[in-house]
Amino acid sequence: MTIDETATLLANIQLIDNRRVEEETIIAWHVLVGDLDFTMSLEAARLHFRDSTEYLKPAHVRAGVERILLAGLGSRQDEFGNDIETDGPALAAFQRISASRKELSA
Secondary structure (H helix, E strand, C coil), X not given: XXXXXXXXXXXXXXHHHXXXXXXXXXXXXXXXXXXXXXXXXXXXXXXXXXXXXCCCCHHHHHHHHHHHHHHHCCCEECCCCCEECCCHHHHHHHHHHHHHHHHHHC
């Protein structure tokens, strides 16, 4: 994501938790999450606020993006061959992202 997208991500996060966002905050976050997809990062933040009372940190966004990507892989099995339960909220986030990207490319 771009530095402007990182600023937008933090602005969206700030709406929920009232954190102070300054130029230094944006730069620090960008160093830690700038390699991630902007839309997935927004969805990851939404998932975090939906499921957790912890103060959102860059590692939470990174884990949320991974959660969304894993959900998008479809049905999976663990190392013993047992089906892994589908992560409904993460799958819904993946589907929203996919649908919006299809609309943009059409």
